[in-house]
Amino acid sequence: MHDKILLITAACYLAAVILLYVGVAKGAGRKHTVAAVITLIGVLLHGWAQSQHWLSATSPQLSLLNVLSLCALVTVALPLLTLPFRNNIFDASMVTLPFAILVLIAEGTMQAPSLGITQGSVDLTLHIISSIVAFGVLSIAGVYALFIAIIDRLLRQHRFNRLVQSLPALDTLEHLLFLLITAGFIVLSFSLGTGLLWVNDIFGQHLAHKTLLSIFAWLVFAVLLWGRWKRGWRGQVAVRMTLIGIALLLLSYFGSKFILEFVLQRSWHT
Numbered sequence: 001m002h003d004k005i006l007l008i009t010a011a012c013y014l015a016a017v018i019l020l021y022v023g024v025a026k027g028a029g030r031k032h033t034v035a036a037v038i039t040l041i042g043v044l045l046h047g048w049a050q051s052q053h054w055l056s057a058t059s060p061q062l063s064l065l066n067v068l069s070l071c072a073l074v075t076v077a078l079p080l081l082t083l084p085f086r087n088n089i090f091d092a093s094m095v096t097l098p099f100a101i102l103v104l105i106a107e108g109t110m111q112a113p114s115l116g117i118t119q120g121s122v123d124l125t126l127h128i129i130s131s132i133v134a135f136g137v138l139s140i141a142g143v144y145a146l147f148i149a150i151i152d153r154l155l156r157q158h159r160f161n162r163l164v165q166s167l168p169a170l171d172t173l174e175h176l177l178f179l180l181i182t183a184g185f186i187v188l189s190f191s192l193g194t195g196l197l198w199v200n201d202i203f204g205q206h207l208a209h210k211t212l213l214s215i216f217a218w219l220v221f222a223v224l225l226w227g228r229w230k231r232g233w234r235g236q237v238a239v240r241m242t243l244i245g246i247a248l249l250l251l252s253y254f255g256s257k258f259i260l261e262f263v264l265q266r267s268w269h270t
Helices: 004-027 029-054 065-080 090-109 121-158 162-168 170-198 210-232 235-263
Strands: 061-063 115-117
Touching: 004 029, 029 065, 029 090, 061 065, 061 162, 065 090, 065 121, 090 121, 090 235, 121 235, 170 210, 210 235
Parallel strands: none
Antiparallel strands: 061 115
């Protein structure tokens, strides 16, 4: 049943992203609204599937695909939650929905090595949840950084297509970008703090690379926020540093976890 829900959710996300792209191409606001409704249905189904896994009576099993799926849920739900606001970021769903579709299909059809989470590991649970939220928020920032880079390039080439016309002005996008980075940075800081509580043996638990890359990512975002505050950094500098930070986070968690689980057939505890 769990796998069927995942595949139905993937179908909802696929329908929503098609409507979004058609709406942008034709300038149809109604398709945008329908896409939001279908995305909401998908998010509810996705949340239901995740609750069956994470909130089960037995000990939840943590695997790369489970965590990726939860990250995908966060990256789809966050833009949807901003819809009531004037400067919403729902257009970012054009990028986050395809990512979620691929993750859901993989989770519904593949098996990955897993690690049980016991009831006593509260610090680990807090670390996992905060890490996922931080990644979700900062990945949305990465999407907006890409939007800024693409729009800036199109404007320099005097190519004013419907995608450019449908999105907010560059100044507005940059403001949203730094709001997202600030929020993600705060949660990432909390995640690193709770991670230190959980780690007993950084080398024995195979966490040295993950920890160092996470710290490097944190430093990149810290420097970027300082540069924005003190020197007014924006444009290509902000885009490049945001993407570097996201790349480090991807390598930190998913890269190291992929090597451990799929290549070495080990977990953080073995």
